Amino acid sequence: MAKPRAQLLQGNEAIALGALAAGCNFFAGYPITPASEITERMSREMPARGYPFIQMEDEIASIGCCIGGSLAGKKVMTATSGPGFSLMQENLGYACIAEVPLVVVNVMRGGPSTGLPTNVAQGDVQQARWGTHGDHPAIVLCPASVAQCYELTITAFNWAERFRTPVVLLSDEVVAHMREKVVLPEAHEVEVIDRRQPTVPPDWYVPYKTDGSLIPQLANLGEGYRYHVTGLVHDERGFPTRRPDEVEPFYNRLFGKISRHFADLERVRAVQLDDAEMVIIAYGCTARAAAAAVRIGRERGLKVGMLQLMSIWPFPRRPVEEALTGKRLALVPELNMGQISREVKRVNDGRTQVLRHGKMDGSMITPDEILGRLREAK
Amino acid sequence: MPPVHRSVVYDWLRHDKKFPHVWCPGCGLGILLGSLLRALVESGLDKNQVVLVSGIGCSGRLPVYVDVGSVHTTHGRALTFATGIKLAKPELKVITVMGDGDATAIGGNHLIHAARRNLDITAIIVNNQTYGMTGGQYSPTTPLGAKATTAPYGHIEPSFDISALSATAGAAFVARSTVYHVTQLDQLLGQAIAKPGFGVVEVLSPCHTNFGRQNRLGSQVDMMKEFKRKGMRVERWRELPEGRRAESIPLGVLVDRDLPVFGQSYDRICDAASRRGEAGK
Numbered sequence: 001m002a003k004p005r006a007q008l009l010q011g012n013e014a015i016a017l018g019a020l021a022a023g024c025n026f027f028a029g030y031p032i033t034p035a036s037e038i039t040e041r042m043s044r045e046m047p048a049r050g051y052p053f054i055q056m057e058d059e060i061a062s063i064g065c066c067i068g069g070s071l072a073g074k075k076v077m078t079a080t081s082g083p084g085f086s087l088m089q090e091n092l093g094y095a096c097i098a099e100v101p102l103v104v105v106n107v108m109r110g111g112p113s114t115g116l117p118t119n120v121a122q123g124d125v126q127q128a129r130w131g132t133h134g135d136h137p138a139i140v141l142c143p144a145s146v147a148q149c150y151e152l153t154i155t156a157f158n159w160a161e162r163f164r165t166p167v168v169l170l171s172d173e174v175v176a177h178m179r180e181k182v183v184l185p186e187a188h189e190v191e192v193i194d195r196r197q198p199t200v201p202p203d204w205y206v207p208y209k210t211d212g213s214l215i216p217q218l219a220n221l222g223e224g225y226r227y228h229v230t231g232l233v234h235d236e237r238g239f240p241t242r243r244p245d246e247v248e249p250f251y252n253r254l255f256g257k258i259s260r261h262f263a264d265l266e267r268v269r270a271v272q273l274d275d276a277e278m279v280i281i282a283y284g285c286t287a288r289a290a291a292a293a294v295r296i297g298r299e300r301g302l303k304v305g306m307l308q309l310m311s312i313w314p315f316p317r318r319p320v321e322e323a324l325t326g327k328r329l330a331l332v333p334e335l336n337m338g339q340i341s342r343e344v345k346r347v348n349d350g351r352t353q354v355l356r357h358g359k360m361d362g363s364m365i366t367p368d369e370i371l372g373r374l375r376e377a378k
Numbered sequence: 379m380p381p382v383h384r385s386v387v388y389d390w391l392r393h394d395k396k397f398p399h400v401w402c403p404g405c406g407l408g409i410l411l412g413s414l415l416r417a418l419v420e421s422g423l424d425k426n427q428v429v430l431v432s433g434i435g436c437s438g439r440l441p442v443y444v445d446v447g448s449v450h451t452t453h454g455r456a457l458t459f460a461t462g463i464k465l466a467k468p469e470l471k472v473i474t475v476m477g478d479g480d481a482t483a484i485g486g487n488h489l490i491h492a493a494r495r496n497l498d499i500t501a502i503i504v505n506n507q508t509y510g511m512t513g514g515q516y517s518p519t520t521p522l523g524a525k526a527t528t529a530p531y532g533h534i535e536p537s538f539d540i541s542a543l544s545a546t547a548g549a550a551f552v553a554r555s556t557v558y559h560v561t562q563l564d565q566l567l568g569q570a571i572a573k574p575g576f577g578v579v580e581v582l583s584p585c586h587t588n589f590g591r592q593n594r595l596g597s598q599v600d601m602m603k604e605f606k607r608k609g610m611r612v613e614r615w616r617e618l619p620e621g622r623r624a625e626s627i628p629l630g631v632l633v634d635r636d637l638p639v640f641g642q643s644y645d646r647i648c649d650a651a652s653r654r655g656e657a658g659k
Contacts, residue, residue: 047651068462230450278528
């Protein structure tokens with residue numbers, strides 16, 4: 001077998017290649033900085049494989065088109081940035097309630113509104129959790145390197161298919177546009193999960209009746225199982241209902257299918273945490289500065305470590321609790337005014353002192369800034 | 379019972395869906411449902427080949443009664459979902475059902491782009507000149523001067539001509555009928571379903587509960603009589619002198635043209651791309 005070749009890849013390109021490795025066979029998008037490279041790459045790759053690609057009239061249409069494609073059995077993705085992500089919120093909720101597997105990439109830039117289109121920010125973290133109306137579960141992944149862009153895109157597809165829910169890949173402008181050397185795995189090394197299909201004949205089929213996993217085995221459109229898909233709360237047959245004795249079990253199952261599998265949904269990376277007295281909790285591009293701060297700090301004799309959150313929703317409570325336990329200090333640097341630090345404080349529960357370091361000037365947080373904050377706090 | 383009616387009732391309506399339907403007594407949507415089912419039966423399609431997609435509003439509830447794959451989407455977005463379904467499975471017959479607010483207000487952008495793109499989708503647009511489900515607010519097709527719950531002093535905006543809009547945007551097939559002219563409606567729906575490319579059928583339907591009541595148009599029967607009085611075959615209507623055309627509503631096939639269909643063009647792109655060996659690069 002040929003030796004795996006190292007490649008110089010951009011974060012956005014790695015997302016496109018990760019999607020293909022995960023089995024993505026449908027893409028709809030709309031141009032937006034700093035996510036356009038994903039759509040451009042897919043416009044080259046998809047037709048060559050005979051897969052649908054389309055540039056729609058706006059982001060609302062892009063995600064609607066993806067949901068349609070997914071209902072018909074395709075593994076779908078769309079990619080956007082803040083303004084487009086805002087437009088997608090309505091149909092993100094639809095995918096959630098109708099249980100449609102879908103991957104949405106949001107490459108974060110400065111906001112709100114048009115904000116800072118070409119600058120980095122991490123202001124969409126809570127939007128990714130709560131952006132669509134109504135209470136609902138959310139799965140959100142957050143890469144910090146080109147290699148993680150590839151890896152987490154595959155994870156996003158696998159989880160979307162497994163849990164039949166939209167998964168948001170929350171990248172940022174720095175991770176999207178930087179280039180790194182990566183060695184991509186061979187196709188056979190990539191674990192690919194596909195949605196479960198009905199195991200009973202159409203006559204016996206009850207679309208939203210589930211087993212212990214609480215995840216329905218929904219048939220693809222046009223394959224002999226005729227059922228109703230709706231954004232209304234529905235009964236086990238898929239028909240709209242307002243009966244409290246059907247509505248409550250519906251919501252319980254929608255949340256339960258995620259909460260029952262919390263342990264599978266935690267992705268973190270620990271850096272020199274074992275003997276650390278101080279912990280930096282970081283995600284996305286900020287985790288890169290944090291990793292550098294750990295390296296420099298250690299050279300200077302600081303006992304500092306880092307926990308990188310690769311999954312941010314559901315919030316990885318247990319690994320964060322473990323990382324906080326026994327530490328003197330925790331610092332949460334992020335390119336917003338404290339969207340994840342409030343979550344860290346919520347799970348901290350008196351274990352340690354939690355400081356936030358928010359920055360909103362359109363630039364990265366540097367390792368020096370992080371070390372400075374740690375020194376001040378000492 | 380004639381065979382086509384038996385098929386409609388027993389084969390194409392859902393048996394596990396609890397009736398009665400949600401519509402007001404006298405609503406035109408039930409007539410449209412019957413007409414659509416007859417057109418489907420006549421077209422010889424298998425139930426597994428058909429997908430019905432709708433938006434939000436009274437018309438959005440139509441697909442739930444039909445024993446096919448049915449998708450009740452978000453407000454105005456039916457055509458975007460339909461586009462995805464058609465791209466994913468070109469062999470399916472994808473039919474959308476939308477209202478006038480659904481298709482030309484919140485979903486107006488999707489309508490014109492779907493028409494321009496010319497994917498092989500049939501779009502049924504039920505025009506009752508109001509937002510019925512939410513209580514009779516003005517829509518893009520509410521006539522100038524009409525009353526609405528959000529136009530208590532009379533409507534001051536000009537209205538859209540849905541058929542003209544669809545034709546200008548590039549639809550391959552555009553037709554208009556009413557729920558009074560049922561035989562014609564059956565035929566037009568059949569033609570639109572058979573037509574390759576984007577086909578629009580505008581269906582005028584009475585909302586006596588909201589639009590009719592606020593504008594003192596009488597009962598549902600009175601509103602149906604008005605369709606009978608005003609409706610005119612488009613061929614005859616075109617012969618009317620310019621000054622008399624506004625008194626009548628032209629019905630029938632308004633546009634029928636052969637245009638490149640998106641799916642076929644995309645297949646050509648795929649062939650060209652795979653020949654260039656882009657895959658795997």
